[in-house]
Amino acid sequence: MVRSALALAALATTAVPGLDVVATRPPQTANSDYQTTGLLDAGGRHWVIRAPLHPAAGAALEGEVALLANLVKEVDEGRLPFDVPRPVGFAALPEGGRAMAFRALVGRPLVLDRLTPGPGLSAELGRAIAAFHELDPAVVADAGLPVYDADSYRRRCLAEVDEAARTGRVPSSLLNRWEHALEDVALWRFRPTPVHGDLAPEHVLVTDGRISALLSLSEVHVGDPAEDLAWLLAAAPEDSLDAIEEAYSLARTEGADATLMDRALLVSELALARWLLHGVRHDEQPVVEDATAMLRALAEDVADAPGIGAHEPLVVREYDAAWAPDDEADAPHDADEEAEESQAAEAQPAQTEAARSEAARTAASESEAPADGVRPTEAEAPADGVRPTEAEAPAEERQLPDTEVAAGGQHGGAEGGPDRAAVTEELHLGTDLPDFLREDDRHRDR
CATH class of the missing domain: 3.30.200.20 (Phosphorylase Kinase; domain 1)
Structure with missing residues (x-):
């Protein structure tokens, strides 16, 4: 009450x-x-x-x-x-x-508009979040709070997407976008860390240009560190994000997480689905209508955007033949061709010095000359005396394959789904839609 x-x-x-x-x-x-x-x-x-x-x-x-x-x-x-x-x-x-x-703790709530590029408050914020993620997970586990590995967290997100889909209020383009990201195994190779789980401007106190305190820690768990960066990706000034991400990465001892910001983008979008589910579960129709409108707006914003975690294929131009020995060592060979080459090599008698001289005199005759009248010098000839055919020549342009995506079919909504009856098993960004999502409709394409 x-x-x-x-x-x-x-x-x-x-x-x-x-x-x-x-x-x-x-x-x-x-x-x-x-x-x-x-x-x-x-x-x-x-x-x-x-x-x-x-x-x-x-x-x-x-x-x-x-x-x-x-x-x-x-x-x-x-x-x-x-x-x-x-x-x-x-x-x-x-x-x-x-x-x-x-x-009461010292400091005033963070004002996102005061985050700027370069060193300063933006970098301080990145380092503060990294310090929390550097804590020993046992600090959280020993308090009896939830612990999720990468795959269990991914499956919980899939279950939430399934539940949101059953409401009939999520555009199909968003469902496809989220499912592809959740089924891309390359995105889910991270080491779980302690996560605040409900970061928002009012939960971060600032004094004298530094982060002085974090509040509202009831949603802390061990999980995906991208959760604590999603709110910044959605609402912080765009020109401050590089400073936040760089300071965060430098403060993490385990090194760079190449897909961290991709997952943060996904979490920021899934926050709208969770807002919808909150309205449905508590029968709050205004919340349902608000979330539905925001989901439609998001679908329009990302209609022409690449998928989450999608990257352009790398094209290697002007492939140099000097690379061939290393590559060809692993290339498949035709067994019949190898056998024929071996038999030919054994049947060929060794040339004596006189035979080589006779061959040289014969090659010098005009009747044996090539059509263009020019013969290669010894330096230009291949070491093995055999020039590659056109079929054996390296291609001028090679395209590397796309990142392998886990094959999959339909993800099961029931399997791995959350037990919503247990409080410590409910994973979300906060039951209320954060103010930065309600006031700032900038679900930008990253």
Whole structure:
């Protein structure tokens, strides 16, 4: 149930004995899962109280509390360059669950329009996300939060696409686009990492040009790092993306992930399908209509765009014969031709010096001269004395094959599908459509 700010303030005094609240302060927000209110105490200190609005959110908050105990250690030991909420007290709710009170963290919510090219806040953001992804996955797993390998995450996405398709509200062009990307095995060779799972401007605090804190960690899991870059791909200024991606890549110890941004593009598009499913599951018709309109707009935007992860085939021009020995070593040979060449070589007697001289005199005669009157010099002749036929000559242009795509058929919607009854098994970018998707319709072609 949604409470007034004063009611939440009263809960805060229960959670933190001796807390003397004198006023409410920002943030004061509520979505379908949580209600949050800022408070000011008599000593001038700022607090935040966060209360779940339904049992599933309450269960997720308990998982976050367990995670925060691990993350605080990572911050204090210098492995995270930003702070996280530090719970101080809890207040039981009459309907079940409990609210969490903590000291407000330093910083203001990120303003995406302030992200610029080059070093600065954009690079700081890329490094901060990379630092979270560099955490040991055990930090998340030990808190009892979900862990997905690359294939299980891919299959969950396929199940969501199937469920969205059954609504009849997703354009077929988008379904085909997503299915091709999800069936392209080359895109899904990544190492799972800790993932925030719900990054948005209001969940990233900034102070003095650096990232000072991350908030709302109830969606953390081990999975695809591309999830935490999708929101930036969809809404950040386009000229800031290179700086974010470069700083992120340099801060990752495992090296570059060649398909990271391709998967991030896919995740940003699937966020609209998840928004649609949220409306369908909760019978919220305005949400369904909003998501349907956005999906149609996206289908128009990407109608002429290449597929996700699609790359032009590489064409190698002017193939040099000097490369031939390495390539020909692996080339298939005709067994009959090899046998004939071997027999001919054995039947040919060795030439004596006199025979070679006689052959030279015979070749010099005019009756034996070639039609053009010009004979190749010894330097120009092939080492083996045999010139290739036209059929054996290397092609002037070779085209490399396209990246192999996994063969597949129809993906099963039921197999590997999510168990939506279990809170820790629900993987999404947030139950509410992020503000950057609602306010900014820039699902750009990457």
